[in-house]
Amino acid sequence: MSRCLTERAIDHVVLERGEVANSWRTERWDSLRLLTPNWQSRLPGFGYEGEDPDGYRSMPETIAFLDRYAGVISAPVETHTTVTSVTGDDPGFKVSTDQGDWCCRTLVLASGACNIARVPALAEAVPPGIAMLSTMDYRNPDQLDRGGVLVVGASATGTQLADEIHRSGRPVTISIGEHIRAPRVYRGRDIEWWMDAAGVLDERYDEIEDINRARKLPSLQLAGTANRTTLDLNALAGIGVKLIGRLAGINDGKAQFSGSLRNQCALSDLKMGRLLDTIDEWASENGLDSEVEPAHRLDPTAIDDAPPLGMNLNNGEIKTILWATGYYPDYSWLNLPVFDRKGRIRHDGGIVTEVPGMYLMGIQFLRRRKSALMDGVGDDAQDLSAHLSDYLDDPAMS
Amino acid sequence: MADSDKTVDNGVNVQALLDARVALESMPEAAKFEWRASCEWKDGTYSHSTVEGYFGLGEQQKHKTIFNFDADHPAVFASEDRGATPVEYVLVGLASCLTAGVAAVAQHRNIQLRSVVATLEGGMDIQGILGMDSDIRNGFDGIKVSYKIDADASQKDIEALVAQSQKRSAVYDIVTNPTNVTVEVN
Numbered sequence: 001m002s003r004c005l006t007e008r009a010i011d012h013v014v015l016e017r018g019e020v021a022n023s024w025r026t027e028r029w030d031s032l033r034l035l036t037p038n039w040q041s042r043l044p045g046f047g048y049e050g051e052d053p054d055g056y057r058s059m060p061e062t063i064a065f066l067d068r069y070a071g072v073i074s075a076p077v078e079t080h081t082t083v084t085s086v087t088g089d090d091p092g093f094k095v096s097t098d099q100g101d102w103c104c105r106t107l108v109l110a111s112g113a114c115n116i117a118r119v120p121a122l123a124e125a126v127p128p129g130i131a132m133l134s135t136m137d138y139r140n141p142d143q144l145d146r147g148g149v150l151v152v153g154a155s156a157t158g159t160q161l162a163d164e165i166h167r168s169g170r171p172v173t174i175s176i177g178e179h180i181r182a183p184r185v186y187r188g189r190d191i192e193w194w195m196d197a198a199g200v201l202d203e204r205y206d207e208i209e210d211i212n213r214a215r216k217l218p219s220l221q222l223a224g225t226a227n228r229t230t231l232d233l234n235a236l237a238g239i240g241v242k243l244i245g246r247l248a249g250i251n252d253g254k255a256q257f258s259g260s261l262r263n264q265c266a267l268s269d270l271k272m273g274r275l276l277d278t279i280d281e282w283a284s285e286n287g288l289d290s291e292v293e294p295a296h297r298l299d300p301t302a303i304d305d306a307p308p309l310g311m312n313l314n315n316g317e318i319k320t321i322l323w324a325t326g327y328y329p330d331y332s333w334l335n336l337p338v339f340d341r342k343g344r345i346r347h348d349g350g351i352v353t354e355v356p357g358m359y360l361m362g363i364q365f366l367r368r369r370k371s372a373l374m375d376g377v378g379d380d381a382q383d384l385s386a387h388l389s390d391y392l393d394d395p396a397m398s
Numbered sequence: 399m400a401d402s403d404k405t406v407d408n409g410v411n412v413q414a415l416l417d418a419r420v421a422l423e424s425m426p427e428a429a430k431f432e433w434r435a436s437c438e439w440k441d442g443t444y445s446h447s448t449v450e451g452y453f454g455l456g457e458q459q460k461h462k463t464i465f466n467f468d469a470d471h472p473a474v475f476a477s478e479d480r481g482a483t484p485v486e487y488v489l490v491g492l493a494s495c496l497t498a499g500v501a502a503v504a505q506h507r508n509i510q511l512r513s514v515v516a517t518l519e520g521g522m523d524i525q526g527i528l529g530m531d532s533d534i535r536n537g538f539d540g541i542k543v544s545y546k547i548d549a550d551a552s553q554k555d556i557e558a559l560v561a562q563s564q565k566r567s568a569v570y571d572i573v574t575n576p577t578n579v580t581v582e583v584n
Contacts, residue, residue: 248575259574263564270558306540341426 001108001361001377002075003044004385010392014075015097017082021066023112028059030140031164033224035156037190040375043069044382054190056224083111087335091395092357106357106388109334109345113363113372114327120152125250126321127313134323135161141168147319148172150255150311152247154179155218158324159231163223165322166241173311173318174236176261177246181268181301182220184230186276187283188293191222198282200275201370205349208365215365218326221268233265233301244307253314257307265301273297329363350384357391359384406550410505428456443477444470485538489518491569496543499563509559510550517544541573 005012016022034041039053046069057065070077078099085096092105117134126132131145135157141164151162154176166172182191195201205211223231233243245257246264280295311318331345338345338352345352345360349367352358361380363372370376422429431454437447447467452459468481482490493516504511519542526534547556564570 245574251576256576260564260570263561263570266557267561267565270554270561273554274558 001110001381001385002077003046003073004381005388006073006075007044008385008389010385010389012076013102014077015081015083015095015102016077016079019079020070020075020077021063023114024059024062024066027114027136029135029138029161030059032160033058034062034374035220035222035224036192036373036375040192040196040373041065042375042378044378046072054228083333085333085335088355105392106359108359108361108384108388110361111329113329115330116328117323118326118328119323120247120325122247122250123321123323127253129316130313130318131320132323133320136327138322141165141170144168144170144322145319146170148317149320149322150175150318151322151324153177153324153326154221154233155324155326156220156222158322159221159233159236160223161322161324162236162241163231163239166236166239170320171240171242172236173242173244174233175244175247175257176233176264177258178264179218179268180220181232181272181298182222182230182275183232183272183298184222184225185228186279187295190228191220194279194282195275196370196375198279200278201368201373201376203369205365205367205371211365214369215363217364230298232298234299237302243303244311245309250313253312255311255313257309257311259309261307262303265303269298269300350380351387356395357388359388404508404510406505406508406510408501408505408509408511410502412502412505415502428454430454440480442470443475444468444480485520485522488538488573489520489541492541492567492573493518493543495567495569496560496563499567500545500547500559503559503562503566504549504551507551507555507559509555512548512550513546514549515546517546518542 002012002014019025033056035056037054038048038050038057041048041057048065069075078097081097081099083095083097086107087094087096089103092103093107095102095104095107117136119132119134123132133143138161144165146169148171149165150173151158151165152175154162154174158174159179162172162174184191186194192201205214208214221232223229225231229235237243243261245259245261247255248258249256276295276297283289283292283295328343331339331343334345336355336358338347338355338358340346346354347360347366350360352360360366361371361384362377365371367380367383368376371380431452433452435447435449437445439445445468447469449465449467450461452461467487469484469487470480471477471483472479497514497516500514501511520538521540521542522538523534525531526536545560547560549556549559551559
């Protein structure tokens with residue numbers, strides 16, 4: 001956004017509570033690699049130029065990439081500046097920080113969708129002998145007791161951590177709710193390449209049938225693995241991770257799991273099948289069938305005949321529960337009437353229509369399916385900076 | 399996927415359901431329902447239950463008629479078999495909920511149904527209810543639902559219908575997840 005505003009000669013400042021790429025520096029586990037390949041980080045006027053376009057960035061590489069971009073575009077970043085409150089200030093906004101106040105005519109919220117780890121209320125019923133941590137606090141397996149680990153959540157984060165922790169010698173059970181399975185590489189190309197090429201990632205928020213549903217979908221069950229392997233539930237079961245239903249309750253130290261595991265996996269397999277059908281159709285229509293490997297389907301997710309429905313949390317087998325149950329944004333400092341009943345900001349493709357001059361970025365399916373990806377934010381910034389510029393020119397007209 | 403220009407009629411007013419979703423978005427209180435049943439003991443294991451009133455959309459509601467349910471146990475339990483067993487009512491509830499869901503989802507997805515038949519089996523080791531072995535639970539050790547569906551759709555689309563119906567089913571949720579039950583004596 002800063003780069004787009006500079007291009008339009010709009011005077012602006014970027015407030016950053018820490019250093020550039022702060023959440024990548026301070027809120028991620030050690031081994032994390034981006035889920036998108038290196039080539040897929042096309043920012044306005046900037047992109048990957050290294051030797052390994054199909055690899056996945058480590059955290060130090062991600063931080064260096066964003067640092068370099070901030071330098072190249074000469075972004076006017078005020079680091080170590082924490083916003084404490086934002087209020088309306090006719091005309092525009094008053095932004096209070098721990099380094100003083102700012103007044104501005106327009107405001108862009110790019111503070112992210114993943115500020116706070118979501119931990120379900122039933123965590124309060126976990127017996128005291130069991131250590132709990134969220135994926136925000138997790139860094140590496142050495143943090144954990146030797147002994148069993150219950151990973152709750154099986155989207156990209158849960159499956160990656162289940163794999164890493166189980167391989168460290170701590171037997172893992174993973175509790176599985178709604179998730180979306182996807183192969184890392186399909187027909188010889190990265191799944192992200194296919195979704196990009198076939199236009200899936202460019203699907204727009206105002207053209208999709210049920211945008212509320214699309215914005216709530218969990219992240220694809222992907223991992224930025226060195227050998228580009230698929231990390232799905234079958235892969236986890238293959239190394240000995242136990243698959244168990246969604247955690248539904250904890251009573252008297254006994255965890256209860258939903259009997260819906262089979263259907264959760266069936267839904268996910270069917271959804272993956274539809275994505276691969278779309279890819280195959282697109283490949284045929286575009287004459288790629290002779291260039292890429294033949295179409296194939298993955299084996300269905302294998303579930304035991306009768307997965308356990310309960311687990312005694314007091315018998316010492318489980319030492320740690322890791323909550324991989326998602327994140328939500330922190331808007332505690334935002335004092336404007338823009339929230340719906342679930343605490344989400346009401347917006348139209350990032351334009352906060354009820355508060356003219358206010359914009360939102362970097363959240364799931366903001367304007368396009370790719371909006372929350374590094375590769376997607378550029379197109380959104382182009383669109384929103386154009387709207388913002390029109391608004392500054394004539395507040396009454398936009 | 400099914401063609402979008404054909405007319406599909408499974409007898410489900412999907413538009414009314416979609417409209418209700420939009421309306422309830424702005425008044426979520428109206429979405430709070432309470433379902434009720436009353437049951438009176440008759441004799442032995444035989445009881446008679448009725449369903450009539452319920453609460454929803456902010457007010458008391460009534461079915462068009464009182465629905466009656468006789469429950470009993472069969473002769474092998476030394477009973478007189480004057481009605482289905484309570485656990486069979488659970489199977490009926492699950493089957494009818496999933497089947498209603500199949501019809502609604504099919505309508506929404508523009509799939510014409512010709513026939514939908516579900517067969518349910520709930521396995522149970524009665525050593526549990528007879529108090530013979532505390533390691534054996536009272537309830538079902540598993541429920542198997544088999545659908546035979548003839549519809550204007552591919553096998554994959556039919557599988558997706560049935561999967562989505564489970565995802566949105568109240569009884570499926572009640573059966574697969576724990577529910578707090580409070581029983582009082584007045």
